[in-house]
Amino acid sequence: MSDTVQAAPDTKAANTLVPVTVLTGFLGAGKTTLLNHILTAEHGRKYAVVVNEFGELGVDNDLVVDADEEVFEMNNGCICCTVRGDLIRILGNGLMKRRAKFDGIIVETTGLAAPAPVAQTFFVDEDVRGKTRLDAVVTVVDAYNVLQTLEESPEAVNQIAFADVIILNKVDLVDEAGLEAIEKRIRSINSVCRLHRAKRGDVPLSDVLDQGGFDLPRALEHAPNFLEDTSHSHEADVTSMSFEVEEPLDAAKFQAWIGAVLQEQGADILRAKGILNYAGEDQRFAFQAVHMMADGGFIGPWKKDEPHVSRLVFIGRNLNRPQLRRGFESCRAK
Template sequence: MALIPATILTGFLGSGKTTLLKRVLTEAHGQKIAVIENEFGDENIDNDILVRDSGEQIIQLNNGCVCCSIREDLRTTLSDLAEKKRRGELDFERVVIETTGLADPGPVAQTFFMDDEIAESYLLDSILTLVDAKHGDQQLDDRQEARRQIGFADQIFLSKTDLVDGEAVESLIHRVKHMNPRAPVQKVHFGEVPLSEVFDLRGFNLNAKLDIDPDFLKADDHDHDHDHDHGHGHDHHDHAPGEACDHPHRHVHDDDVKSFVFRSDRALNPAKLEDFLGAIVQVYGPKMLRYKGVLNLKGSDRKVIFQGVHQLMGSDLGPKWAPGEKKTSKMVFIGIDLPRDVFLQGLEQCQV
């Protein structure tokens, strides 16, 4: 049986997860989707699109989709769904997991890698994070869960942008991109998002195309190069000497979730790199939210693609370096208070 693609939908309370989910479920796309909700609360999918099956935690929707709540834990629920699909009792093509607004998506993502049975049935496609444009800044200031949700994201949707002025929206986008430069940010209006931007993003796919972020290997357009220091609560803009910065309100955020990029034009020593990455993951794994890279390893004529979540790390051979292509390694790390200098110096010592 082909692996079932799974999408994690996260975002702080009131960010519009249910609105987006409802739109995805009711759109005439012909796909059968199983939705797993952390709980059926007041905010759950409207009852008018639910056909309740008394006493069962799996609910059949009248458009052929199914909806269920997490009964014991996510693993059990996923396992139940896959088993029912195998037996022909349920028909669905993909799974969407809607987390509670206070959830950390990390353990949810790890379920797909740490459990062999789940890994044999499902393929984690991506983590989508919704951010409420009106309350986002305050939530990011106050709540680490909100910051972590940004750090884990493969795609970020900004909701309620009609409730705030353009400058505030741009400021929030700028802040979010500082925290996670690898996730595209897109404004959404009442959950209206093309399905192509919700499903099959391959954010966790180690395939060579890196199609989740085609700009990943291009020059950064957000000044996230590793010669910038993101650690002092100020941003880096191009100003003439003495010129006033026109973003004064951007200087107050010193988020604990930050990103930095390592680039090298020298080949990396595979054994040294493996030792170093193994060591930092042992020490900082819980604080390493997402990390991803394209590597030029000595002795390989192919790109090596690697990525990880917390302590889980994997790599895969990508395509061959094209004739005349500059062999540059580039890695992005997103995490909570990671010691940037330790990472960058360590990686520099892995160069041949």
């Protein structure tokens, strides 16, 4: 586990990091359609695209104007890398040599892939962390087939549970009552994601890019109450639950407790994040974790009249709510 008390980068430094969007979704959900929408839209930006196989990109071969073993440059200014090599090597070295040619990076996973290993890259490798920032995990969901898919595929559940943003695609194939039932099911798995409806992946790019999903200060600007207690009890094996403590926390106690939790249960914890009030500090501490990898830092003072309450969210499997609550509450400062 990386050091959870590591200082967060200052604003100027953070602005120099390349934003990375991880685009995932089950087979046939429409993530390639969404990717093509991003690549062809008039947004004035250029993106490097990392895909598992170039053929999955779904763009015509005549868009490729220059190619070497791994990197393809297309006529809209996008650079496409195939993940035949190592993601860390591509992000840390290959793409950075062409840094001036793009404004952000999009990583498209295969339909059966879990997004966690990709996200963990940005926690584990210091070189990647020094050059990029994970902006958001965006999951495309097939509205017509999702309920059956969730019953049959744990990968689809993982993709929804891990998402910062969900694009509910093909909504024209389902009536309103059906869509409401689907959204309720999605919320039962992941209560804190942003959810947008779409037809053929046609959504405003502001709903997908520059989301700050892994940047808690910016996430709080989008949704100030996203860490409030929105726990669910349901039959799905992935749940989300929130806790809050009104008294200041002892930083050392919290680090020891959360370290033990992630060490013992990290395989089942897909995401965890929170805003913490440490005793003796006048700044908020932002914490987040992916499985066993954790990070965090101070993000500035509390807002005027804002209650100094520590809030923590877990999304995962086999979560013991009473045990987690007791553990979190035991971190209070004496």
